[in-house]
Amino acid sequence: MLRWSINLFRVFGIQLAVHVSFFLLLAYYGYDGWKDGGFGGLSWSIALIVLFFVCVVLHELGHSLTARRFGVRVPRILLLPIGGMAEFDRIPKKPSEELLITAAGPAVNFALVILLLPLCWRTLLSGNEVAEFSSANLIAQLWLGNLLMGTFNLLPVFPMDGGRIFRALLAIKLPYLRATYWAATVGRILALIFAAVAAFYFNRQITCVLFLFIFWAGDAEYKHTLRRDEEERYWAEMSRRMKVAEAAGGDSATPPLLNPGSN
Ligand code: ZN
Numbered sequence: 001m002l003r004w005s006i007n008l009f010r011v012f013g014i015q016l017a018v019h020v021s022f023f024l025l026l027a028y029y030g031y032d033g034w035k036d037g038g039f040g041g042l043s044w045s046i047a048l049i050v051l052f053f054v055c056v057v058l059h060e061l062g063h064s065l066t067a068r069r070f071g072v073r074v075p076r077i078l079l080l081p082i083g084g085m086a087e088f089d090r091i092p093k094k095p096s097e098e099l100l101i102t103a104a105g106p107a108v109n110f111a112l113v114i115l116l117l118p119l120c121w122r123t124l125l126s127g128n129e130v131a132e133f134s135s136a137n138l139i140a141q142l143w144l145g146n147l148l149m150g151t152f153n154l155l156p157v158f159p160m161d162g163g164r165i166f167r168a169l170l171a172i173k174l175p176y177l178r179a180t181y182w183a184a185t186v187g188r189i190l191a192l193i194f195a196a197v198a199a200f201y202f203n204r205q206i207t208c209v210l211f212l213f214i215f216w217a218g219d220a221e222y223k224h225t226l227r228r229d230e231e232e233r234y235w236a237e238m239s240r241r242m243k244v245a246e247a248a249g250g251d252s253a254t255p256p257l258l259n260p261g262s263n
Helices: 022-069 095-129 135-153 161-173 176-201 205-247
Strands: 005-011 014-019 076-080 083-087
Touching (some): 022 083, 022 135, 176 205
Antiparallel strands (some): 005 014, 076 083
């Protein structure tokens, strides 16, 4: 599904790509703007979505450029209607590194909130007096968008940023796999609670679906971590046996562990 994407251009050597479903989002908001404000409404809505996604890219660059400092390769940033996804070749297991990489994303949003505030505080205070499709309202909406993006991502729901920060904090004391297990478990419970609250209390079906997707993603990432951990232990055990065999002067005829999945 993630293959349905179009490469745009490179930023800091990282390929920026957009998933085709993103254009459905543009069409949806464009039509919404057109209905309420004709051509002006249409261009205002498209401009807001594009600027909002520029902020999403900046958020992902926050993660990516910090990750690169720790030697992680970042081949691509993919934009989806639900947000951005920086693709790392690996996730550092050192809690301090994961903490910094993860916190850098929301930190970009909060920096934008501070930078945009002088341009929009009057609009924010004046409430409904500002024209809907004005540039003043555009900046105010962008300010609000960054505040929400920063805060929403910090919810401790794994694998969202807040959940990853929670995992990194747990990993200071616990083994990495246990830390992932607990972060994913707490995340899944919270994702279900948030999904129910969004659907039944706020009547926000899209937010509900988003949390169900996060529930699934948390589960998938835990299983992926589990598999990788088993593989690593398998190869560590293999190399230990080889060394033992070599030290014993044997011809390394030690039978290999045939099932990497078992302990
Ligand atoms: Zn993030």
